[in-house]
Amino acid sequence: MFWITLKDTLIYWLNGILALTYWLAAHWAALASLLPAGACVWLLDGHLTRVAGERSRRYGRGVVQLARTGFSPASWLPALLWLLAAWLVPAPVPYIGLAMWLAALILPLALPLEKRFLTHRLRWFIAAYAGLGLGFWLLARYSLSMTQAAAWSQLFQAAGSGEALGWSVRSTAAPYLALILWVVYPLTYFGVVAQHALQNRGLLVSPWLSAQQRLADVRARGEA
DSSP states (O other): OHHHHHHHHHHHHHHHHHHHHHHHHHSHHHHHTHHHHHHIIIIIIHHHHHHHHEEEOGGGOOEEEOSOOOOOHHHHHHHHHHHHHHHHSOTTHHHHHHHHHHHHHHHHHHOGGGHHHHHHHHHHHHHHHHHHHHHHHHHHHOOOOHHHHHHHHHHHTSTTHHHHHHHHHHHHHHHHHHHIIIIIHHHHHHHHHHHHHHHHHHHSSSTTSOHHHHHHHHHTTTOO
């Protein structure tokens, strides 16, 4: 009896571990995108909030924090919206979004002069991409109810024309939405990323320096 109970317990535990492993493997890209998204909130928004609330003391006595540091909904709302979209929409959308989040983290850190601009612009690019993904998911799952299909069939005065119309709209719009999600929008996003990276790296000297560091270098130029 003991061995039978032990065997059944091990089987249940093994099935649970396998189910959890399959679940994680199916949604790993959506979960992994939380890491760069959280890093964006902590490293980029936290820095911008602290800088906005700091005031320098006189005679080089440091800085004082006048404003309470916090995170606005604009910081974490795109991440939650993307998590929902990546959870519902199949591949390759979650993989594309993961690459978008990595670019939204790396580029502002590499270009401090445009950190505020790039932080918000790239993040809301991702939020709009998540909205497109959710719209595609809703379109794929939406179908006319019996009452709606009957009303459209009555309008066309043909039995079954309402169902045929709903199927035709979904089948016609879905390829264009998939093309936008898989090709057009990602190319636009990464084109913007490449444009900012190449433009700043080619035109600026030491583009990784912040505005405060540049001013300090200008004041101290010529000093040994």
